[in-house]
Amino acid sequence: MATHSSRLAARLMVAPSVVVLFIWMIVPLAMTIYYSFRLYRLISPERAGWTGFRNYAWFLNSPEFWQAISNTLLLVGGVLVITVILGTLIALLIDQPVWGQGPLRILVISPFFVMPPVAASIWENLFMHPQNGMFASFALGLGMKPILFMEQYPMASVIFIVAWEWLPFATLILLTALQSLSSEQLEAAEMDGATALDRFRYIILPHLTRAITVVILIQTIFLLGIFGEIFTTTQGGPGSASTTLPYMIFKQAIAAKDIGRAAAGGIIAVILANIVAYFLMRGIGRHLDA
Amino acid sequence: MGKIQLTRVRKSFGEVAVIPGLDLTIENGEFVVFVGPSGCGKSTLLRLIAGLEDTTSGVIDIDGQDATNLPPAKRGLAMVFQSYALYPHMTVRKNIAFPLKMAGMAQAEQDRRVERAAKVLNLTDYLDRRPGQLSGGQRQRVAIGRAIVREPAAFLFDEPLSNLDAALRVGMRQEISELHQSLQTTMIYVTHDQVEAMTMADKIVVLNAGRIEQVGAPLELYNAPRNIFVAGFIGSPRMNLIEGAEAARHGAHTIGIRPEHISVGDGPWEGVVGLAEHLGSDSFLKVAVDGIGTLTVRAPGEVSARHGDRIRLAWAGKLHRFDAEGLAL
Ligand SMILES: Nc1ncnc2c1ncn2[C@@H]1O[C@H](COP(=O)(O)OP(=O)(O)OP(=O)(O)O)[C@@H](O)[C@H]1O
Numbered sequence: 211m212a213t214h215s216s217r218l219a220a221r222l223m224v225a226p227s228v229v230v231l232f233i234w235m236i237v238p239l240a241m242t243i244y245y246s247f248r249l250y251r252l253i254s255p256e257r258a259g260w261t262g263f264r265n266y267a268w269f270l271n272s273p274e275f276w277q278a279i280s281n282t283l284l285l286v287g288g289v290l291v292i293t294v295i296l297g298t299l300i301a302l303l304i305d306q307p308v309w310g311q312g313p314l315r316i317l318v319i320s321p322f323f324v325m326p327p328v329a330a331s332i333w334e335n336l337f338m339h340p341q342n343g344m345f346a347s348f349a350l351g352l353g354m355k356p357i358l359f360m361e362q363y364p365m366a367s368v369i370f371i372v373a374w375e376w377l378p379f380a381t382l383i384l385l386t387a388l389q390s391l392s393s394e395q396l397e398a399a400e401m402d403g404a405t406a407l408d409r410f411r412y413i414i415l416p417h418l419t420r421a422i423t424v425v426i427l428i429q430t431i432f433l434l435g436i437f438g439e440i441f442t443t444t445q446g447g448p449g450s451a452s453t454t455l456p457y458m459i460f461k462q463a464i465a466a467k468d469i470g471r472a473a474a475g476g477i478i479a480v481i482l483a484n485i486v487a488y489f490l491m492r493g494i495g496r497h498l499d500a
Numbered sequence: 501m502g503k504i505q506l507t508r509v510r511k512s513f514g515e516v517a518v519i520p521g522l523d524l525t526i527e528n529g530e531f532v533v534f535v536g537p538s539g540c541g542k543s544t545l546l547r548l549i550a551g552l553e554d555t556t557s558g559v560i561d562i563d564g565q566d567a568t569n570l571p572p573a574k575r576g577l578a579m580v581f582q583s584y585a586l587y588p589h590m591t592v593r594k595n596i597a598f599p600l601k602m603a604g605m606a607q608a609e610q611d612r613r614v615e616r617a618a619k620v621l622n623l624t625d626y627l628d629r630r631p632g633q634l635s636g637g638q639r640q641r642v643a644i645g646r647a648i649v650r651e652p653a654a655f656l657f658d659e660p661l662s663n664l665d666a667a668l669r670v671g672m673r674q675e676i677s678e679l680h681q682s683l684q685t686t687m688i689y690v691t692h693d694q695v696e697a698m699t700m701a702d703k704i705v706v707l708n709a710g711r712i713e714q715v716g717a718p719l720e721l722y723n724a725p726r727n728i729f730v731a732g733f734i735g736s737p738r739m740n741l742i743e744g745a746e747a748a749r750h751g752a753h754t755i756g757i758r759p760e761h762i763s764v765g766d767g768p769w770e771g772v773v774g775l776a777e778h779l780g781s782d783s784f785l786k787v788a789v790d791g792i793g794t795l796t797v798r799a800p801g802e803v804s805a806r807h808g809d810r811i812r813l814a815w816a817g818k819l820h821r822f823d824a825e826g827l828a829l
Pocket residue numbers: 513518536537538539540541542543544545692
């Protein structure tokens with residue numbers, strides 16, 4: 211697309227899709243903004259009228275709110291750290307020629323195919339349950355008291371479960387990136403006297419930066435909205451110890467039946483997502499350019 | 501120092517013996533070229549010397565020391581790969597300095613050596629670029645730069661020029677030869693290219709199916725090929741090999757005559773010109789000679805023969821005779 215006319219033609223060609231996408235985005239956003247300024251409680255008769263910024267004020271003044279924000283960021287950050295680090299290590303491992311490589315790779319990928327509520331239930335009831343769980347029987351077998359995962363470490367438990375679900379995705383992306391690294395580069399580094407650790411640091415890791423960036427960006431989009439795992443396990447508790455922003459909005463919309471407040475929470479969530487996206491793109495977005 | 505000695509070196513990949521047992525001595529400072537048909541094990545042999553592949557059996561000595569089980573970095577050799585294998589995310593400067601950095605050399609000394617190598621290879625203006633921003637020839641020079649800064653005992657080149665266009669190849673060929681003249685370091689060079697082999701080598705090693713067919717100076721191989729394989733492989737266009745009655749007249753199973761040793765004009769053979777390629781400096785003719793078969797003729801200058809003409813041929817020059825096993829008589 212070098213010439214002026216071809217650039218113009220290109221713009222005309224993509225214009226319809228841009229318009230459709232814009233409408234697609236702007237209508238729900240506009241409705242959410244509209245409701246966020248309305249008084250709209252399903253369980254009370256007062257369902258009309260503007261409330262100004264009162265819905266927002268309620269959110270920002272709620273003691274739960276800042277905890278929810280920090281839990282959301284903790285969840286996103288924690289899962290990202292775990293999946294990127296473990297994903298890189300596992301990708302390095304299963305990239306080696308081993309016996310049964312095909313089935314092994316399928317096994318590594320399989321958690322991704324388990325639906326989030328199912329995965330959460332399995333972890334909560336079969337592994338982390340203080341009476342029936344496997345961890346509990348290990349602890350009892352060793353003569354220790356079972357850990358009350360969902361009560362004592364609710365956030366850590368949720369992060370762990372979500373990381374387990376997303377690890378295959380990170381591993382898969384990083385594995386394909388790893389396979390595209392030319393073996394001659396590694397051999398050249400070996401001839402140049404680089405140890406295995408040097409090769410990882412100076413050759414493999416730089417080669418993986420773009421894939422890691424993709425993993426971080428895509429996962430962040432999905433992790434900001436994590437809901438099912440919390441709903442199935444801790445229900446945001448104990449208290450609000452594991453309440454994230456989406457879960458708090460859910461509680462307003464469904465439990466408290468306050469559509470106005472939920473809409474205000476939704477707008478705050480959009481703003482939070484944009485702030486996160488801004489810092490992500492500033493921090494690592496340049497790795498996406500070739 | 502860079503004397504490399506291979507003793508009964510064997511290499512198998514699973515069942516397949518790629519190199520079924522090979523002895524070779526490469527003297528210090530020599531420029532040795534490996535040639536052979538595709539798949540004959542040239543790269544494998546080079547990688548064995550480099551230490552990138554383990555030998556199945558046999559001994560590799562470098563400077564009188566057993567290096568068979570040494571890791572690549574400890575052998576003191578540098579390799580230039582066909583694909584260059586530059587590190588794409590590092591600048592040219594960092595690429596060249598990488599082996600020095602890995603050796604833990606002081607920064608000042610690193611800089612000094614990189615500058616010197618860059619000067620020798622005309623890379624000074626490109627030191628802060630990345631490999632992706634360089635032309636093929638420049639990348640090739642960076643790869644060589646990365647090899648020379650280490651001051652290795654020997655250089656290993658695996659078809660380093662095969663990705664370059666013809667003109668650049670000639671230029672780089674001369675640069676590598678000059679580099680060898682000035683460094684006087686052992687170089688082992690794998691190539692497909694006849695001209696590269698003939699012009700650069702002190703010693704050519706002709707390989708076939710993992711075996712050495714002949715080792716010798718370029719003209720030695722050209723003038724006195726030890727067997728039919730070498731006779732057919734060295735020289736371009738290929739030597740004409742004639743069997744049957746004509747060969748029997750010379751008391752051999754097969755006789756070989758190089759295309760450049762047949763002249764057009766008066767002579768005992770008569771035939772019809774098939775293909776005629778006129779290059780200006782030379783003319784290549786394929787002539788179907790009665791009772792002998794198709795002969796390739798390389799005539800200097802312009803020859804008026806066209807497709808379908810009947811012409812007479814004579815041989816002037818050396819004739820190679822081979823017995824039924826293909827060995828030279
Ligand atoms: N890692 C490997 N596993 C199995 N077989 C291999 C391996 N590497 C090489 N070979 C086989 O060894 C033989 C020699 O290969 P090699 O690469 O040394 O050939 P080459 O002479 O360099 O050929 P070319 O001129 O095409 O580069 C080939 O038949 C090849 O199929």
